[in-house]
Amino acid sequence: MKTNTLAPAPMPTLSHRASRWFARNLIRIYAALAFIYLFIPVAYTFAFSFNDAGKSNLVWKGFTLDNWKNPCGAPEVCSALGNSLKIGLISTILATILGTMIAFALSRYRFKGRSAINLLIFLPMATPEVVLGASLLAMFLNFRTNPGMTTIIIAHVMFCISFVVVTVKARIASLDPRLEQAAMDLYANERETFRYITLPLVMPGIAGAALLSFSLSFDDFIITNFNSGTVATFPKFVYVSAARGIPAQANVIGSSMFFIALFIVVAGQIISRRRKAR
Amino acid sequence: MSNPKVSDSKGDLHLNQLTKRFADFIAVDDLSLTVPRGSFFALLGPSGCGKTTTLRMIAGLEEPTQGMISIGDTDITTAKPYRRPVNTVFQNYALFPHLTIFENIAFGLRRRGVKDVKKDVDNVLELVELGHLAERKPNQLSGGQQQRIAVARAIVNKPEVLLLDEPLGALDLKLRRQMQIELKRIQMEVGITFIHVTHDQEEAMTMADTIAVMNQGKIEQMGSPAELYESPKTAFVANFLGQSNLIKGKVNSRSGANASVNIHGIDIEVPITRMASHGDSVLIGVRPEKLNINANSKNSIGNGTVTDASFVGVSTQYLVKTSWDEELVVFEQNDAGAPDIKVGDTVSLSWEPAHTFALDGDQDLAAGADVDHEAD
Numbered sequence: 034m035k036t037n038t039l040a041p042a043p044m045p046t047l048s049h050r051a052s053r054w055f056a057r058n059l060i061r062i063y064a065a066l067a068f069i070y071l072f073i074p075v076a077y078t079f080a081f082s083f084n085d086a087g088k089s090n091l092v093w094k095g096f097t098l099d100n101w102k103n104p105c106g107a108p109e110v111c112s113a114l115g116n117s118l119k120i121g122l123i124s125t126i127l128a129t130i131l132g133t134m135i136a137f138a139l140s141r142y143r144f145k146g147r148s149a150i151n152l153l154i155f156l157p158m159a160t161p162e163v164v165l166g167a168s169l170l171a172m173f174l175n176f177r178t179n180p181g182m183t184t185i186i187i188a189h190v191m192f193c194i195s196f197v198v199v200t201v202k203a204r205i206a207s208l209d210p211r212l213e214q215a216a217m218d219l220y221a222n223e224r225e226t227f228r229y230i231t232l233p234l235v236m237p238g239i240a241g242a243a244l245l246s247f248s249l250s251f252d253d254f255i256i257t258n259f260n261s262g263t264v265a266t267f268p269k270f271v272y273v274s275a276a277r278g279i280p281a282q283a284n285v286i287g288s289s290m291f292f293i294a295l296f297i298v299v300a301g302q303i304i305s306r307r308r309k310a311r
Numbered sequence: 312m313s314n315p316k317v318s319d320s321k322g323d324l325h326l327n328q329l330t331k332r333f334a335d336f337i338a339v340d341d342l343s344l345t346v347p348r349g350s351f352f353a354l355l356g357p358s359g360c361g362k363t364t365t366l367r368m369i370a371g372l373e374e375p376t377q378g379m380i381s382i383g384d385t386d387i388t389t390a391k392p393y394r395r396p397v398n399t400v401f402q403n404y405a406l407f408p409h410l411t412i413f414e415n416i417a418f419g420l421r422r423r424g425v426k427d428v429k430k431d432v433d434n435v436l437e438l439v440e441l442g443h444l445a446e447r448k449p450n451q452l453s454g455g456q457q458q459r460i461a462v463a464r465a466i467v468n469k470p471e472v473l474l475l476d477e478p479l480g481a482l483d484l485k486l487r488r489q490m491q492i493e494l495k496r497i498q499m500e501v502g503i504t505f506i507h508v509t510h511d512q513e514e515a516m517t518m519a520d521t522i523a524v525m526n527q528g529k530i531e532q533m534g535s536p537a538e539l540y541e542s543p544k545t546a547f548v549a550n551f552l553g554q555s556n557l558i559k560g561k562v563n564s565r566s567g568a569n570a571s572v573n574i575h576g577i578d579i580e581v582p583i584t585r586m587a588s589h590g591d592s593v594l595i596g597v598r599p600e601k602l603n604i605n606a607n608s609k610n611s612i613g614n615g616t617v618t619d620a621s622f623v624g625v626s627t628q629y630l631v632k633t634s635w636d637e638e639l640v641v642f643e644q645n646d647a648g649a650p651d652i653k654v655g656d657t658v659s660l661s662w663e664p665a666h667t668f669a670l671d672g673d674q675d676l677a678a679g680a681d682v683d684h685e686a687d
Contacts, residue, residue, distance in 0.1 A: 209403075209405065211401050211402075211403065211405040212405050212407060212408075214372050214392070214399075214401075214405070215399070215401055215405040215406075215407070216407075216418070217371075217372070217391070217392040217393050218370055218371075218372070218392050218393070218397075218398055218399045219393075219398065219418050219419035219422060219464070219465075219468070220317055220393045220419050220422040220423050220468070221393055221418070221422045222391070222393050225422060229418075230407060233409050234408070234409060
């Protein structure tokens with residue numbers, strides 16, 4: 034959009050035009066740079082999943098689909114992944130159930146020490162993971178428990194609960210209490226009110242909390258490393274193999290996780306938009 | 312999952328010495344009233360007068376501190392909300408956002424274990440003329456439509472008593488007038504007892520058979536709209552329902568049909584039957600439309616000065632300052648064209664004795680006049 038001036042403007046010089054173009058597109062350039070910054074690591078991971086790497090996946094040696102055809106090709110990568118999925122799933126289920134129950138108790142009941150508990154629930158989130166991991170290990174050893182699958186799950190449930198409580202509580206707080214009163218007014222007893230009104234309305238919060246728990250658990254390295262004993266998880270596998278070169282299969286799994294997450298988000302958006310349009 | 316224990320009690324609704332005390336104040340104070348079955352009853356009062364608390368106690372959402380609530384002969388004072396044959400239309404409708412309009416309306420039927428809900432839901436949707444919206448979600452409806460769905464969701468259950476908590480408060484004026492007529496039509500069609508809580512005196516008068524005016528947790532006066540308007544018993548009712556001119560006076564004598572009352576040196580007459588007080592000190596009340604300018608009605612109070620005139624189409628509203636410096640409100644019909652009385656003119660004021668009421672003189676002249684009618 035050019036604005037008109039009274040006198041005919043002299044022909045703009047090339048540098049003038051360039052700087053004007055730059056000024057007009059500054060925000061787009063900035064956005065593009067920001068996205069490049071955010072996505073270069075992902076793109077790099079994805080690209081190197083096609084590398085015909087051999088032992089070390091550091092330099093580009095040629096394109097191949099072998100890694101994608103055989104993601105379990107590298108030794109132990111899939112058993113580590115399996116462990117991580119199993120731990121993530123069990124921890125998520127336990128943390129989501131316990132955390133949701135705590136969130137309801139804290140939002141719905143007035144009791145002594147309630148505000149103290151509200152504060153304490155934040156503490157695990159604020160404590161450095163290294164400290165949490167080390168003290169958990171000390172505790173397990175004191176109880177003469179050998180680190181392994183169980184201790185990992187106990188640790189993961191512990192640090193996920195805080196996130197679940199905070200997320201679900203926010204959702205409950207935004208719930209209009211009159212909806213539950215209306216349900217009771219319409220002949221639903223306490224249990225039916227919870228089942229048909231409260232739970233469905235809080236569900237998006239619970240689902241969000243579960244997704245968050247899973248990604249926290251799947252991703253965790255520091256606390257897991259202290260409490261896993263000989264059990265290998267996927268992050269631990271990547272860390273250990275970093276010393277001698279990460280196999281390209283790790284890139285395949287990392288990229289897959291990224292695309293699965295992307296798919297879930299996009300599908301969620303489409304479904305909710307379709308529901309609204311109806 | 313059905314609820315076989317919903318009380319099937321029928322009859323009038325009785326509130327007996329009902330009291331609700333919160334930590335630091337009394338919301339409802341020893342309230343007793345009977346609402347006849349099938350009537351359209353309004354609880355009218357300013358914000359904080361206890362009308363909503365009363366409603367919530369009838370619904371079972373609030374437990375009375377003392378007293379009893381019963382329908383017919385059945386005591387429901389402590390019954391759970393879902394055991395009462397009572398349904399509520401909430402102030403902001405409280406429609407379930409995750410359910411379709413159909414499922415919202417079917418909710419109560421399904422909870423009571425009704426097998427075939429389709430016919431009932433369709434019928435009630437037809438009654439509120441919104442059948443085409445059955446598959447929508449509440450947030451896709453306009454305010455007026457949501458309001459009608461809220462009514463439909465309640466009356467589909469054919470409760471003994473329907474409670475309406477300021478149901479028209481969120482609508483604009485034009486829609487509100489329309490819904491008042493609509494609600495009245497629905498009430499006549501279904502014949503359910505309606506208890507309507509509102510702070511809007513015009514709304515209460517338009518819709519209800521009986522109005523109870525509430526103030527500070529108590530009922531000031533109860534009666535038909537005309538009764539309350541023509542013969543208010545307290546200054547609060549006189550000022551809250553419409554406008555009133557209240558003038559301090561002393562009773563000279565009571566003999567025959569009329570009492571003689573002295574107001575600021577002038578003797579006027581008041582029908583004995585319209586005197587709410589037996590004392591000597593009284594407040595004389597006249598409604599603005601019953602005051603006459605430059606006419607020779609029997610109760611004449613001499614000349615006053617016009618201090619304000621506002622033309623409102625069908626009528627003109629004047630403020631006239633009397634010889635004792637009180638400003639009285641006068642409505643004059645414009646049935647003979649635009650009036651020719653101007654600010655500053657001297658006019659005489661008079662009215663017919665039959666249009667006078669008298670209240671106990673120990674009250675605040677302005678009680679109920681300064682409360683905000685529109686506040687929630």
